[in-house]
Amino acid sequence: MTGSEQSEILRRKFSLTGHHDDLLDEIVEQRYASRSEALRAAIQHHARYISDGGETDIESLGAQIEEIGDKIELLQEKLDDRNSVVHIGGEVANSVEAESQTRTDSEVEDLIAAELSEEGALSINEISDQIDKNVTRVILAKDSLVEKEIVRTSEADASKYELNT
DSSP states (O other): OOOHHHHHOOOOOOOHHHHHHHHHHHHHHHHHHSHHHHHHHHHHHHTTOTTTTTTTTHHHHHHHHHHHHHHHHHHHHHHHHHHHHHHHHHHHHHHHHHHHHHHHHHHHHHHHHHHHHHHHEEEEEHHHHHTTTOOOHHHHHHHHHHHTTEEESSSSSEEEEEEEO
């Protein structure tokens, strides 16, 4: 639109409800010099919010939000499917890890039994230092050996353990 087309004033007749006529009067009182100026401003303002498809931007945003919601729902379903596969895979991994841990615990038990056989009664810290394993693993393995009645608390010193002979 050229400058001369913008400045050319056309006369139009409009029909307004009583409510809209009152609103127009209020708008004119607050900001504009005339009813025509207020109508032109309102039309210009409204035109900014109409998309090429004839929808208002809000309607367009509503449709976009709905599309995004559908996509999120689809992604959530895919994640749920993937998580169920990972969970099953995790159970298999946990089973392999548990088997490996059992072997490792058994090795620690063997080391403890060998050390007690060689050295006699030892405390948890002494066993840990001698076999170079962490105290927590030594305690767990010692408890298992006590349960199997391979190791017992030393009769001479209750803070030490010895082979149950």
